[in-house]
Amino acid sequence: MALALTTKLEAINTLLSNVGEAPVNSLSGSLTSDVRLAQNILDEVSRDVQSAGWHFNTEKEVPLAPNSENQVELSDGVARVDLEGSNIDSNYDVVVRGSKLYNRKDRTYTFTDTKKYTVTYMLDWEQLPESARRYVMIRAARIYQDRLVGSEKLSAFSRSDEQGALWALRDYEMETADYSVFDNWDVARIIDRSSVIDRVSRG
Numbered sequence: 297m298a299l300a301l302t303t304k305l306e307a308i309n310t311l312l313s314n315v316g317e318a319p320v321n322s323l324s325g326s327l328t329s330d331v332r333l334a335q336n337i338l339d340e341v342s343r344d345v346q347s348a349g350w351h352f353n354t355e356k357e358v359p360l361a362p363n364s365e366n367q368v369e370l371s372d373g374v375a376r377v378d379l380e381g382s383n384i385d386s387n388y389d390v391v392v393r394g395s396k397l398y399n400r401k402d403r404t405y406t407f408t409d410t411k412k413y414t415v416t417y418m419l420d421w422e423q424l425p426e427s428a429r430r431y432v433m434i435r436a437a438r439i440y441q442d443r444l445v446g447s448e449k450l451s452a453f454s455r456s457d458e459q460g461a462l463w464a465l466r467d468y469e470m471e472t473a474d475y476s477v478f479d480n481w482d483v484a485r486i487i488d489r490s491s492v493i494d495r496v497s498r499g
Contacts, residue, residue, distance in 0.1 A: 304421040307433040308334050314437040314454065315444050334440055341436040342421065345428065347375045349416040350465075351473035352425050356380065360397065361410040368397035368407050376416035383412045427468040431461040 309319040311334040320331055327335075346353050353375075360368050360377070370377065370392060377392050379385060389400040390413070396405050421429065438454035441447065 301426050302429045302433060304338070307338055307421070307429065307436070310433055311338065311437045311440045314441045330444075333444075334436075337440050337443070338432065338436045341439065342424070342432045343375075343418060345432050345435070346418050347416070349376055350428070351469055352428065353419050354414060354416045356414045357383075357412045358415045359410050359412050360415075362407040366406045366408055368405075370395050370397060373418045374415060375418050378414045379411065380414045383414075385411070425468060427461075427465045431458070431465045434458045434461045 305320070305323055308323060308331065312319060312330065315330075317330055320327070323331070323335065360370075362368050372395070374392060377390055377397055379388055379390060387401060388411075391398050391400055393405075397407065398405055399407065424432070434454065434457050438458055441454060
């Protein structure tokens with residue numbers, strides 16, 4: 297039988313096993329307080345990790361249009377919004393406030409035109425790549441153990457696993473995002489120094 301991605305039930309059972317609790321067969325119906333706490337911590341860590349913004353939960357060139365009240369309303373799953381690259385406009389410094397977009401530049405929620413933004417989303421467990429699931433699970437298991445048991449020995453072991461999972465997630469990020477030093481102008485202009493001289497001399 298082929299291996300499948302880690303399910304949320306399996307992740308919850310990993311948290312439970314980390315404190316010596318018996319696994320559960322379902323996350324529906326009547327749940328014990330320990331299972332509910334494990335589920336809450338898993339969701340809490342998932343939000344924390346995803347809010348940093350990764351390649352897998354960030355989309356560029358997303359058009360967001362103002363509504364009839366000239367406000368840009370955001371869905372519940374939007375964590376961050378920004379103007380990047382060619383979409384940068386000196387008249388805008390946007391942030392998410394509540395469920396709306398706010399322009400810090402003019403201190404207003406008013407937007408009069410559609411712009412393309414870089415948007416970071418909060419994804420459900422089933423939409424996360426395996427490396428993200430594993431990191432969230434291991435980190436949540438450590439936090440769960442710290443809150444319920446507080447064993448320094450077990451916590452030290454889990455921190456080692458957590459660090460390894462974070463490295464794996466960062467490797468996944470680097471491979472899928474295809475980052476380059478040329479994505480950053482501060483770095484690219486130093487590397488491109490000779491061509492700048494050529495352009496000046498040609499002028």
